[in-house]
Amino acid sequence: MQTQFRVSRRGLMVSAAALGTLAATRALAGDLGAATAIVNTRNGPVRGRWESGSIQSFKGLRYAAPPIGALRFRPPQSIAPWTSVVDAAEFGNAAIQSPGQADMPFDEKHSEDCLFLNVWTSQLAGKRPVMVWFHGGGFSSGAASRPTYWGDHFARDGVVLVSVNHRLNVFGYTQLPDSWGPDYASSGIAGMLDCVEALKWVQANIAMFGGDPNNVTIFGESGGGAKISLLLGMPPAKGLYHKAIIQSGAALGATPRPYAQALGGALTELLGVKPGDAAALAAVDTQKVFDSQQAAIDKVAKLDRGGFLSGGFTPSIDGRALPRGPFAPEAADMAAGIPLIIGTNKDEGTMFALGDKALPTLTDAGLEERVRAAYPKQADKLIPALRATYPGYSPGELAVAMNGNKLFWVDSVVLAERKVRQGAPVWMYRMDRELPTMGGRLKAGHATELSYVFGTYDNIRDFVGSGDAPARMSRQMRTAWIAFATTGNPQSPAIPAWPPYDLVKRQTMIFNLESRVESDPHAQLRQLMKS
Known part of the structure; x- marks a missing residue:
């Protein structure tokens, strides 16, 4: 960074x-x-x-x-x-x-x-x-x-x-x-x-x-x-x-x-x-x-x-x-009695794939090989699900998306599910703002939300980019974190109403320049990658 x-x-x-x-x-x-x-x-x-x-x-x-x-x-x-x-x-x-x-x-x-x-x-x-x-x-x-x-x-x-x-x-x-x-x-x-x-x-x-x-x-x-x-x-x-x-x-x-x-x-x-x-x-x-x-x-x-x-x-x-x-x-x-916010970023895997020189030229066949190695039983359904979830992503980017979800998102969903069953409220989020720096390679990668949460984006401008986008992201994320720390509920005037996560609607805050709430985002991937 x-x-x-x-x-x-x-x-x-x-x-x-x-x-x-x-x-x-x-x-x-x-x-x-x-x-x-x-x-x-x-x-x-x-x-x-x-x-x-x-x-x-x-x-x-x-x-x-x-x-x-x-x-x-x-x-x-x-x-x-x-x-x-x-x-x-x-x-x-x-x-x-x-x-x-x-x-x-x-x-x-x-x-x-x-x-x-x-x-x-x-x-x-x-x-x-x-x-x-x-x-x-x-x-x-x-x-x-x-x-x-x-x-x-x-x-x-x-x-x-x-x-x-x-x-x-x-x-x-x-x-x-x-x-x-x-x-x-x-x-x-x-x-x-x-x-x-x-x-x-x-x-x-x-x-x-x-x-x-x-x-x-x-x-x-x-x-x-x-x-x-x-x-x-x-x-x-x-x-x-x-x-x-x-x-x-x-x-x-x-x-x-x-x-x-x-x-x-x-x-x-x-x-x-x-x-x-x-x-x-x-x-x-x-x-x-x-x-x-x-x-x-x-x-x-x-x-x-x-x-x-x-x-x-x-x-x-x-x-x-x-x-x-x-x-x-x-x-x-x-x-059991501890309220929780839990979430991930949309492109968690990019930070860990910067050194993989094969990714830019990965073919559809290469993608299939990687998916079958990671999910042999689900590969036939998982490959088209990845393409549908991430339209416009190249085969290399799809492989990275799969790995990032496997490393971070799937366990976050499982943890949230197990925590919800105890009764205390859980709020789930995903951060989608893609960085314009480094040629856009990181997208909404691992750790890219940190300066928004802390408000320290001016300390790392070369990483987060110029303009007011980092400040807009920070106004939303930091105020939600502060509201949660203050009251146990992350509701903030800077974001839409954020319902707690449950096992039916699975409502999730999608943080971006214009944030929104989605029910069960990436549902097909969740079902396939957890099975």
Whole structure:
């Protein structure tokens, strides 16, 4: 994802024109960049910075002890309190991950010491709705500090926005075998327990930032949506949130424990660490641990990974913090009272197909071959259904549409169905606005709705395009998200009436420059791809 300006972790665009515009806006209680009042959190005093439009940000707040040394792979531990004022002016470290991602700020720092969160608010007093954002990137990459996720627009519209960093990949999801003892019994879900710990911090502290701890909405996209799915089935998270939004990231299940333990055992063998030797595990170099991931995955390649994501280091069922898949075979009981928005984008698969050089010249025969490989029993009906659903799409584009629906849309429908049966309302959406950038190749692709939801489209103009279309999309999506976070219902004057989803009409909001509601969109594809 390309941004209009190079961006630093401090949150200021490095552009003289942009800084001049921002500097012209003076905060009500302090100049741009001036320190805020001190907030005495349960852990200790902190102070943030004033941003444009009278918004206060508190960045890089620790919510748990650094998960390093003896705490590597263990559940998050309580943070030691402090007495000196902590300056919360810069984003904290992101999790260890591969460098060079397109939307990664140039000075983003990565470390095992990554349990930080950020808060944006308009006032420190009051009881505003709280939204807690869990970033995408599967379970292997991403960070809360990316410019698409900045929370100033939400804060300006009356929400207290919290975004969270947590452990990823091998550091967050290595399930060690039983021989490692009780301290590591839930090591395969440590990164998700980080998310729970962040929500505990919100419950304990958010009132000091003007937020209502009894009105918390959790939301995320892609891997972040999968995190929301899992939190809906994790007993330690019960009562820490009240509403949920899953964007392009439905997760019905989780990695089975036998596979996860075998993978963890393969990793420690590669690292030369004997079972139960916690001191030796703590002493292994961080980069060596990270670099050993693929070799460990290769060692257990023939084992059943349960069909969750792509195997490897992802959250696994521990029998306690995650007793089973959150929506397999049905929705977990603890999700019953939680209203939900869930949806996908029309062309989810395009982002993942940019490197497939065969697609532009794919023939009808090539399309048929791909469909039969993916859906051998339904291919005869699915091929004409794809053509009817996406008129004007080339064979390559149809193949991408099938893959995107398989990866994201089908499970989103299944999750919505299982959630609806519990009684709490569910609202389904699809985002259809196609990007004009990159030669139109992304269409309404994966993650293209994010800056509309956050109102941060000016931060990534090279990606979303010029003109007022992004603002029009944002007025519709962000106001619906805010209405939902405020009241539990996404009705907004900016969109048509949005009925809850049910198993008969299946009414779905189609977000576009002119949004509309459709009953059971792509019904034939739904029936064929679910069967």
